[in-house]
Each structure stands twice: as structure tokens, then as C-alpha cells.
Amino acid sequence: MTSHAALSDAIRSSEDELVSLTERLVEAKSVTGNERPAQRVVADYLEALDLEPDVWEPDPESLRDHEAAFETSSFAEYGYEGRPNVATRLEGGDGRTLTVGGHVDVVDVTAAEWEREPWTVTREGDTLYGRGVADMKGGIAAVLIAIEAIREVGIDLGGDLLFQSVIEEEDGGVGGTLSALERGYVPDAAIIAEPFDVPNLCIASAGVMYFRVTVPGKSAHAAWGHEGVNAIGNAATVYEALEDLDAERKARIDYPPAYRADPSLEGNVTNLNVGTIEAGDWPSTVPSEAVLQGRIGWPPGESRLEVREQIESVLESVAAADDWLAANPPEIEWFGWQAEPHETATDAEIVRTAASNAEAVTGETGTFVGGNAGLDERFFELYYDAPAVSVGPVGHNLHGADEHTTVESLLEASETIAHSIVDYLGTTD
Structure with a gap:
């Protein structure tokens, strides 16, 4: 059996765990400014995979002079104390590095507008409802399941895989992705699981x-x-x-x-x-x-x-x-x-790799989208010369009432990310 087939089998057999992890993340209410509850879930999951989580609070002084830095509204209101980022490094061979992950913060809700409970997951057939199921706790869960599948199948990657779960993306990402990059988690490329409906790939931000x-x-x-x-x-x-x-x-x-x-x-x-x-x-x-x-x-x-x-x-x-x-x-x-806005070249290797895998996994033809929302991917591309692409599930009513995604698209995103990790980093043999 090829590594791609083995990975797909492992991910498909983990459907219940994918949904369960998404549920735990949604229930860990983490509106921007109070991300700690969800980060505890992420850190605990990494430890269960025998991975050592690096948990830290951003240092505003070390970020202040960076050309991409600005004072976010959430920092002005809450500061960064008690708002940790979480990252880990899966050591591979001596090859290049790849970051996967995304943000754990979500926007708040107006509960009266919701027909379902926003802070728990409601499953109706293949559809999952709840704040963050798409943007982007479901994507975080899909990435973690992909990592677990790589370890379960026993693939030795040819380079280091970096995972990050960051704060305040909804407010600009300075204390999140920029803090992670400045901490030393600088890859050769990145895949972020934002909800752009795989096999579509997001290659630009506003x-x-x-x-x-x-x-x-x-x-x-x-x-x-x-x-x-x-x-x-x-x-x-x-x-x-x-x-x-x-x-x-x-x-x-x-x-x-x-x-x-x-x-x-x-x-x-x-x-x-x-x-x-x-x-x-x-x-x-x-x-x-x-x-x-x-x-x-x-x-x-x-x-x-x-x-x-x-x-x-x-x-x-x-x-x-x-x-x-x-x-x-x-x-x-x-x-x-x-x-600043950003655009990743569609001929960048990580984009071509992700596009090929997305279409193979879904059996559909995707397109390149983006440019209408601010995204953390800009930090990689503009300031660290690391092309970044978004590969994530379908998302509806983002930031609105009854936000929802589908289990199938979460599985497809997880498969696409797992396959792309292996193809981009290669293996030690």
C-alpha cells in the first residue's frame, strides 16, 4: 500500500476522533482575547501524541519594532498575559521544513441569532454547526488528525514538520503567527487550514x-x-x-x-x-x-x-x-x-503540491481563490520568504449565526494536508 493510501485509510478511520476533537475545541470557548481554554485542548492532544508542546505568551516588546507589527485591538484591551500560543516540532531528516496549523481564536456570537447552541457542536447528518467548526477549529482538528496519521503509518519525514496553534488571527495575528515566526518557527513553506472549500486553495489575503x-x-x-x-x-x-x-x-x-x-x-x-x-x-x-x-x-x-x-x-x-x-x-x-495584502505565486512548489493532492483526494477540480480577507499567511510570504497556501474545509456563515462545515470536507482537508506534508518534505528513505 502506498503512503498516500495508508494515510487516507488512517484518517478515514479517525472520523469519530476528528469530530470529537472539533467538539472539544468548540466547547473550549476561545473568543479573541481569551484563547487559553482551546490552547489547553491543543497542548493536551499533542502530549497524547507523545509530542512536546511549546507553550508561550507573546512578548510585545520583542515584536514592537518588526515591520509587520501593530498594536492589535485585543492587545490594547487584554494584553498578552494568559493568551498562549502552542507549537511543536516533529523532527525529520536534514531536508527542508514545513509549517502546518492555524489559529484557535474565534469571533464572539450574538446568541439570539443562532438556531442552535453556538458553543457546542450540533451534528445534523454530515453537517457540523457551532462557532469555529469552520473558522477554524475544525481545520486545527484536521491538521492534528493528519499528523497523528503520519505517526500511525510510521512515515519518517525527510525534514522537520512544524505545527502551530496561534492566537488573535481575527485581530491581526501579531501576537500569534508573527510571534511564532520570531520565536524561531520559520519554515520553507506553510499550509494553513483556513476554510476555503478544498479543492479550492487560497493564495492571497486582503x-x-x-x-x-x-x-x-x-x-x-x-x-x-x-x-x-x-x-x-x-x-x-x-x-x-x-x-x-x-x-x-x-x-x-x-x-x-x-x-x-x-x-x-x-x-x-x-x-x-x-x-x-x-x-x-x-x-x-x-x-x-x-x-x-x-x-x-x-x-x-x-x-x-x-x-x-x-x-x-x-x-x-x-x-x-x-x-x-x-x-x-x-x-x-x-x-x-x-x-498589507499578499499573494503567493501559483507555481510555488507548495501550492502545486497542495493543488495536486486536493484534486486527487476530492476527485474535483479546484481553483485559486482569496484576496478578500486578512490572513496570517501574509507573514510567511511577505516577511520570511516562505510561500503559504490555505487548504481547509468548506465554511458557511463564518462570523455569523449557525456557522457550519461538513465532516466530509474536514476529512478531505486532513487527507490533502497529510499527503502534501509527505510530498513536500519527502521521507528519509
Whole structure:
């Protein structure tokens, strides 16, 4: 029996364990900022495989000067104490190295929107429901089952296999994947089990930035409102200008991988969203300040600097068209997510290896997708010269109510990853 066939048999026979591990991870509630419960599950599983987990909390000082670093919102709120990463090294021959794994943090839920219990797995036929079953605790489980199968079959890899389970990917990944890379877990290539519906492979991530615009006004009693300047009105002008910029960018920017898997994204591969606005403290007072917070996301093709300049230019134009704002211009602050987009070449060996195995395992033809969401894969590609590809299960309602995946796609992802590990690293014989 070939190693691929033996691995597939071992993984298929572990279906119950794959589902059980996914259940334990989902039940270990690990919203970004409180990842420890799920990391305990991961570390315990590694120890059960006779692998020594490396468990550490990120050191913000050691990361601060890295060109990819920024202060994440979760770090600003929680710090990194009590938020460990987990990694291990399966030593192989003297060949190249490969990282596999992903993130263990998930976004929170609005329980009233769910038809099922979000913090436990509900199985209905082949479908699994629960927060994180797809994004991406199911993927973590699929990777661990793949590693277990390699050990069960007795394959001696030709190079080191690195596994990582990291924190705060949903908030930018600085304390997670970047911390792991800076700790020394730098591979020649990486496979991350994000849910992009194997045999599709994700080869790109979006640039993502958060911004805060403070728009001035002048306070006054509403009965003498003519003596004041309403910051809400000025903020509305700023909002409309940003909406116009969003429409112009949507019409101008195209990136086919972003809508190959989701046709609704055609014409929407970049998005500028104002998510919050705060102003005023009393109905009879003209507000003196309004604060808008927003996010802009965009596919490969523009740098952070270029996108920032576009937004700042819009604010300058708004100010120039108004006498009050010309003398009291809006101020912009860039905070939280500040990620560059990335794209991995489709002819990179790890991409070709994963694509071949994905199609062989599923019996279907896949495509290359991505570029509409921020991903940790950018750290490998942009800053450590390590091509990274996402191979993961199908995912529906990610970040929404009744998130779900399928057992079959988790098994297919696990098989694809196991086969790709062996093909990329080779064996000692």
C-alpha cells in the first residue's frame, strides 16, 4: 500500500476522533482575547501524541519594532498575559521544513441569532454547526488528525514538520503567527487550514486597515444653534465623501481570485466601511465633535501607504470645500489592523503540491481563490520568504449565526494536508 493510501485509510478511520476533537475545541470557548481554554485542548492532544508542546505568551516588546507589527485591538484591551500560543516540532531528516496549523481564536456570537447552541457542536447528518467548526477549529482538528496519521503509518519525514496553534488571527495575528515566526518557527513553506472549500486553495489575503476620523464642530445651546457648528453635519459630509471613494474604488479595482469561489464579490473586491459614529451628549446641545471609525479592505495591488493617501486626500478635499473645516480640518488616526495584502505565486512548489493532492483526494477540480480577507499567511510570504497556501474545509456563515462545515470536507482537508506534508518534505528513505 502506498503512503498516500495508508494515510487516507488512517484518517478515514479517525472520523469519530476528528469530530470529537472539533467538539472539544468548540466547547473550549476561545473568543479573541481569551484563547487559553482551546490552547489547553491543543497542548493536551499533542502530549497524547507523545509530542512536546511549546507553550508561550507573546512578548510585545520583542515584536514592537518588526515591520509587520501593530498594536492589535485585543492587545490594547487584554494584553498578552494568559493568551498562549502552542507549537511543536516533529523532527525529520536534514531536508527542508514545513509549517502546518492555524489559529484557535474565534469571533464572539450574538446568541439570539443562532438556531442552535453556538458553543457546542450540533451534528445534523454530515453537517457540523457551532462557532469555529469552520473558522477554524475544525481545520486545527484536521491538521492534528493528519499528523497523528503520519505517526500511525510510521512515515519518517525527510525534514522537520512544524505545527502551530496561534492566537488573535481575527485581530491581526501579531501576537500569534508573527510571534511564532520570531520565536524561531520559520519554515520553507506553510499550509494553513483556513476554510476555503478544498479543492479550492487560497493564495492571497486582503490588506486591512482600521481608521478613526475626528470631525470638529463648535458647541452651543440649541436655542442659539446658529452660533455653533454641528459636528454631526460635518461628519455626514465626511461619510458621504468616503462612500463616494468606496464606489470609485469598487468600479476601478478588480481581482478575480476574490470572486471565483463567491460570485457575489465581483465588483466588491474592495470595501470601505464606516462602522461606528459617536457624537454629542445632550439633545439641546450642538455637538462639538463627532468620531467615525472604519475599516478598509483591498486585494493585492496597492500598498498600505497608497490606500492611506487616498483616504487622507478625500478628507483634505472635504475640508477645502468648507470654510469651517478648512480652518478646523478633520484628523485621522490609523489604529488596530494595519496589514498589507499578499499573494503567493501559483507555481510555488507548495501550492502545486497542495493543488495536486486536493484534486486527487476530492476527485474535483479546484481553483485559486482569496484576496478578500486578512490572513496570517501574509507573514510567511511577505516577511520570511516562505510561500503559504490555505487548504481547509468548506465554511458557511463564518462570523455569523449557525456557522457550519461538513465532516466530509474536514476529512478531505486532513487527507490533502497529510499527503502534501509527505510530498513536500519527502521521507528519509
